[in-house]
Amino acid sequence: MSAHAGGYSADPRIRWIESLPWIVAVAAFFALPEYLSLGARILIYILYALSLDLIVGYAGIVTLGHSAYFGLGAYVAGILAAKAGIGDPMVQLAAAAAAGALLGIGTGAIILRTKALTLLMLTLAITSVMLEIANKATALTGGADGLSGVIVAPIFGLFRFDIFGKTAYLYCLLALLIGWWLVRKMIYSPFGTSLTGVRENSLRMHAIGAPVYWRLVLVYTLSATIAGVAGGLITQTNQFVGLNVFSFESAGELLVMLILGGVGRIYGAFVGPVVYLIAQDLLAKQFPEYWYFGIGTMLVLVVMFARGGILGILDSILVKLRRRP
Amino acid sequence: MNIALETRGLCKSFGALTVADDIDFRLESGARHALIGPNGAGKTTFVNMLTGALPPSSGTIVLGGEDITAMRQAKRVKRGLGRTFQINALFRRLPVLDNVALAVAERCGVARRMLRAASAHGDVREESMELLATLGLAEDAGVRILDLPYGKQRLVEIAIALGLKPSVLLLDEPAAGVPSLESHRILQVLDNLPKHIAILIIEHDMDLVFRFAQRITVLVQGEVLVEGPPDEIARDRRVHQVYLGEQHHA
Numbered sequence: 001m002s003a004h005a006g007g008y009s010a011d012p013r014i015r016w017i018e019s020l021p022w023i024v025a026v027a028a029f030f031a032l033p034e035y036l037s038l039g040a041r042i043l044i045y046i047l048y049a050l051s052l053d054l055i056v057g058y059a060g061i062v063t064l065g066h067s068a069y070f071g072l073g074a075y076v077a078g079i080l081a082a083k084a085g086i087g088d089p090m091v092q093l094a095a096a097a098a099a100g101a102l103l104g105i106g107t108g109a110i111i112l113r114t115k116a117l118t119l120l121m122l123t124l125a126i127t128s129v130m131l132e133i134a135n136k137a138t139a140l141t142g143g144a145d146g147l148s149g150v151i152v153a154p155i156f157g158l159f160r161f162d163i164f165g166k167t168a169y170l171y172c173l174l175a176l177l178i179g180w181w182l183v184r185k186m187i188y189s190p191f192g193t194s195l196t197g198v199r200e201n202s203l204r205m206h207a208i209g210a211p212v213y214w215r216l217v218l219v220y221t222l223s224a225t226i227a228g229v230a231g232g233l234i235t236q237t238n239q240f241v242g243l244n245v246f247s248f249e250s251a252g253e254l255l256v257m258l259i260l261g262g263v264g265r266i267y268g269a270f271v272g273p274v275v276y277l278i279a280q281d282l283l284a285k286q287f288p289e290y291w292y293f294g295i296g297t298m299l300v301l302v303v304m305f306a307r308g309g310i311l312g313i314l315d316s317i318l319v320k321l322r323r324r325p
Numbered sequence: 326m327n328i329a330l331e332t333r334g335l336c337k338s339f340g341a342l343t344v345a346d347d348i349d350f351r352l353e354s355g356a357r358h359a360l361i362g363p364n365g366a367g368k369t370t371f372v373n374m375l376t377g378a379l380p381p382s383s384g385t386i387v388l389g390g391e392d393i394t395a396m397r398q399a400k401r402v403k404r405g406l407g408r409t410f411q412i413n414a415l416f417r418r419l420p421v422l423d424n425v426a427l428a429v430a431e432r433c434g435v436a437r438r439m440l441r442a443a444s445a446h447g448d449v450r451e452e453s454m455e456l457l458a459t460l461g462l463a464e465d466a467g468v469r470i471l472d473l474p475y476g477k478q479r480l481v482e483i484a485i486a487l488g489l490k491p492s493v494l495l496l497d498e499p500a501a502g503v504p505s506l507e508s509h510r511i512l513q514v515l516d517n518l519p520k521h522i523a524i525l526i527i528e529h530d531m532d533l534v535f536r537f538a539q540r541i542t543v544l545v546q547g548e549v550l551v552e553g554p555p556d557e558i559a560r561d562r563r564v565h566q567v568y569l570g571e572q573h574h575a
């Protein structure tokens with residue numbers, strides 16, 4: 001499962017191993033019915049991490065503020081459902097996507113004029129502002145109490161969200177499948193290749209006449225749109241929105257998941273959330289005092305010894321096995 | 326002769342340091358023009374102003390009769406201005422083919438497309454492969470820059486610029502860091518560049534300069550010291566003083 005770099009020499013056809021995540025997801029649906037709500041959460045985080053990989057891994061934009069778009073999507077879907085009485089999940093999701101896109105283009109157009117540390121600080125600032133708005137606008141958001149009473153009508157008027165989370169799981173899986181397909185297509189396209197070009201050498205991209213700034217604004221907006229959808233999904237499956245969707249921890253956690261899985265390889269965004277969220281589910285409740293210590297240690301180890309994350313480690317093992325006579 | 330590129334009264338200072346001092350410069354179409362001068366004379370800075378990477382403090386830049394002083398870098402490239410870098414500026418983790426294809430794709434306007442795979446754009450691939458073949462890099466097309474010998478990396482620098490089909494090409498020390506034994510490959514490539522391209526070359530290797538250039542401009546501390554055909558420059562006493570002990574060319 002090597003890195004998916006796209007490019008003019010890359011074969012864009014889907015390899016058999018790329019069906020593995022989907023097989024696992026469907027198998028989990030049948031084999032682990034009591035874990036479907038955790039499963040849906042993982043699927044949503046994969047979509048969210050995928051949107052982050054697009055900008056961090058491919059375009060090289062380092063951000064700690066991606067929760068701004070995720071959180072906005074979550075609140076927009078929630079406010080529509082709880083305050084405006086719009087129960088249709090497709091409408092809620094479309095609104096979450098549109099909100100993510102609008103905030104993405106608005107903030108991206110400003111912050112992408114800057115670089116490195118300034119950019120990082122600005123992404124943090126955006127999330128903080130969003131958090132503060134959500135905190136203060138209690139009439140709409142419920143403030144610190146969160147927004148409850150989120151009502152989600154059956155999908156297409158047919159599939160009701162059940163208490164076992166079956167519908168939610170399949171619904172999230174479908175959303176992820178579409179998101180994955182779009183992201184993958186983009187990465188293998190000339191546009192995706194030009195993003196890799198910006199990441200590798202923006203000086204040269206300017207010198208070959210690429211409108212670097214606009215390319216970045218575009219990919220940032222697309223990424224924010226996907227994050228908005230992921231946010232909408234989390235509201236729909238939880239039927240609740242809390243301020244934590246905007247929190248710095250949630251944005252940091254997402255980056256940890258991506259680094260853990262492997263940055264800039266599409267499937268790192270799949271592996272990271274699976275490992276992180278399952279570990280969290282198993283360990284964080286039992287050993288809450290060691291959880292962040294454990295995550296921190298693991299992150300240091302990954303960054304120092306396994307830059308490619310879990311997938312990078314698998315890659316190098318595969319390479320070694322193949323070399324053996 | 327047509328003027329491909331011209332500067333009038335071009336100035337640039339970094340704080341108290343003046344690195345371009347009222348530079349009037351003309352590059353004729355199809356010219357082979359060298360810009361020489363000691364380290365820190367302001368040669369690279371001059372190129373950066375021409376391409377739009379750096380704004381001049383004052384003065385005008387004219388490309389093909391059009392004032393481009395305030396024009397964005399990308400637009401100047403579209404108008405036919407290409408460059409290479411003194412210090413490699415390559416896409417290091419991408420294969421050689423993609424390094425060139427990125428430039429070709431920008432020129433052809435396919436670089437922003439999202440629907441079809443990059444590798445499905447056969448025209449971009451073919452043109453890039455042809456270009457690599459003319460530079461003797463065809464066999465390295467699939468090699469990442471990281472794994473490519475330095476001398477060949479310098480050729481990729483040139484290949485990327487040629488992928489833009491420029492009418493004016495600015496070469497910033499194309500043989501920099503290449504041992505003289507290997508530099509003949511680069512010289513060969515320079516000799517074979519299409520005749521219609523106006524070339525400004527910055528170079529320290531005087532053998533290369535005097536072989537290649539039909540006209541030479543000498544820049545010292547941001548000022549044009551003298552300009553003329555190679556034999557005049559070779560005879561000029563001021564030039565000898567600047568280069569005293571560095572090189573002697575008959």
Ligand SMILES: Nc1ncnc2c1ncn2[C@@H]1O[C@H](COP(=O)(O)OP(=O)(O)OP(=O)(O)O)[C@@H](O)[C@H]1O
Pocket residue numbers: 339342344362363364365366367368369370371411
């Ligand atoms: N961004 C900058 N800020 C401040 N000073 C700069 C900057 N860029 C260049 N300089 C200074 O301007 C002067 C000219 O630099 P430049 O790179 O143009 O010289 P050069 O003629 O290309 O030299 P070389 O032959 O070594 O490549 C140098 O003294 C350099 O230190």
Ligand SMILES: [Mg+2]
Pocket residue numbers: 368369370411
């Ligand atoms: Mg220089």
